[in-house]
Amino acid sequence: MAEETHDLAEPGPKDLSAGQAFWGGVQCGCGLPGVIMGASFLGFGSLVQSADHGLWVGLVSTATGWALPGQVVGIELHATGASLVTVGLAIFLANLRLLPLVLTLQPSLNQSCVHRWRHFVHAHLIAVTTWVISRRRFPELEPSARLPFFLGFGITLWHISLAGTAVGYALADLMPTPVTLGLVFLNPLYFSLLLIGDLVGRLRVLAIGLGAVTGPPLILMLGDWGLLLAGVAAGSLAVLLSRRPARTRASQAAGRG
Amino acid sequence: MDDGGVWWVLLVGGLATYATRALGVVLSNRLDPDGAMFDWISAIAYALLAALVARMILLPVGVLEATGLAERIAALAAGVMVYFRTHRNVLAAVVAGLVTLAGLSALVGPEAM
Known part of the structure; x- marks a missing residue:
């Protein structure tokens, strides 16, 4: 049925x-x-x-x-x-x-x-x-x-x-x-x-990518502190970089003006 | 079999672990989910997890040290490839990665890194 x-x-x-x-x-x-x-x-x-x-x-x-x-x-x-x-x-x-x-x-x-x-x-x-x-x-x-x-x-x-x-x-x-x-x-x-699977949106892609790249060398140098440093540094950098387009447009506009 | 010492380690370890979670609850009350601060902490969380996973694959501790770096990267690559070929089927991807690692380890042997 x-x-x-x-x-x-x-x-x-x-x-x-x-x-x-x-x-x-x-x-x-x-x-x-x-x-x-x-x-x-x-x-x-x-x-x-x-x-x-x-x-x-x-x-x-x-x-x-x-x-x-x-x-x-x-x-x-x-x-x-x-x-x-x-x-x-x-x-x-x-x-x-x-x-x-x-x-x-x-x-x-x-x-x-x-x-x-x-x-x-x-x-x-x-x-x-x-x-x-x-x-x-x-x-x-x-x-x-x-x-x-x-x-x-x-x-x-x-x-x-x-x-x-x-x-x-x-x-x-x-x-x-x-x-x-x-x-x-x-x-x-x-x-x-x-x-x-979570690589969606500029901020997340940057945070995950930068974390994966900076993690291993920093962990080799500083152990668990390196892991935390990689997280904070890569996360912060991702926030700054994901805002770049707005700033680039602004500076381009300023350059033209 | 156990001296009393290990129970102190468990107690201290449990408290230290819970402290990180309790701290999160205390601080989260002052966090605006729509604010810039939330995005920043979220980015840190993702970056931390990515760093942690990269460490587990590139610089493993324990049993995985017996496998070669190339084998682990090949296994991950196989998993990722199957993941995208199968419309993001995680189960298929995990199986592909494991089979690749087991196969390569059997072929290459633990000594030849």
């Missing part, structure tokens, strides 16, 4: 209820983003195992940190016997990249009136994948549907990360090297494609 399906008018993106938006986020999280996230945390789980820690160390780290670079730094620095102050500063530095992500996602998450303390809970779910995907999906979602989508998506990925950590821990000794290689490469490959 294919004819009957026209009665079930497909709800446009604007008609989503909060529950539908939440489940939309869950579904999105169970797709490719979840696969990538799970694979990345498989790698972290096996790192925890090879550092001779218990499974709980990995699970607590993933649950409370949920930002892979900082988690890896924590496990590795602990192995070298670094002081707690060093560990704290290194992790703070490694995760400072989350700050601009939270700053730019928070306003669109909490447009509707919610208790302020909840903003601090939502922020824990902001990470690279949730940021990129949310920014991409938000324009097609009604403002009231954005937070439920984000929560469905973020909570799903958070659980997948925990499962990935546990499975990676259990399989640490069993995984053949090519599989491990593939799992580890999945993350940069996926993020590259996400960023390439």
Whole structure:
């Protein structure tokens, strides 16, 4: 009875209820983003195992940190016997990249009136994948549907990360090297494609391009500080350059005059 | 198996990580989403992510160090090519990239970088 399906008018993106938006986020999280996230945390789980820690160390780290670079730094620095102050500063530095992500996602998450303390809970779910995907999906979602989508998506990925950590821990000794290689490469490959998909508009193209070019040399010279410097410098330069056409036209006009 | 020290690392690490997010919430209240400041921070966010990804591909730490730079770049190029050939199918692109990396690593071997 294919004819009957026209009665079930497909709800446009604007008609989503909060529950539908939440489940939309869950579904999105169970797709490719979840696969990538799970694979990345498989790698972290096996790192925890090879550092001779218990499974709980990995699970607590993933649950409370949920930002892979900082988690890896924590496990590795602990192995070298670094002081707690060093560990704290290194992790703070490694995760400072989350700050601009939270700053730019928070306003669109909490447009509707919610208790302020909840903003601090939502922020824990902001990470690279949730940021990129949310920014991409938000324009097609009604403002009231954005937070439920984000929560469905973020909570799903958070659980997948925990499962990935546990499975990676259990399989640490069993995984053949090519599989491990593939799992580890999945993350940069996926993020590259996400960023390439976001190459829209002069400002973003410049910011992404300049960041990719200035990042590696600055990181080689200055480590994590180099990463932050590359972000701020390339981002600022992108803003300045993306305004150039107006100024060029103005100076051309001035030249003619 | 664990000395108590690692739990302090987890506590300090968790607090340090959450501090970056909480700072974002506190500061975001003073940020106008339509303002120039917002565009600037957004550009910094994209530049930071691009720098991070470039680092992971060009200067990897850990297992990926065993692969050659040329292999990683070829794998990324294969992924990007498939991405655009398949009307931006990320899944197909990711598979193409992984197959390329695995194939090249098997051919070249980890020693020949």
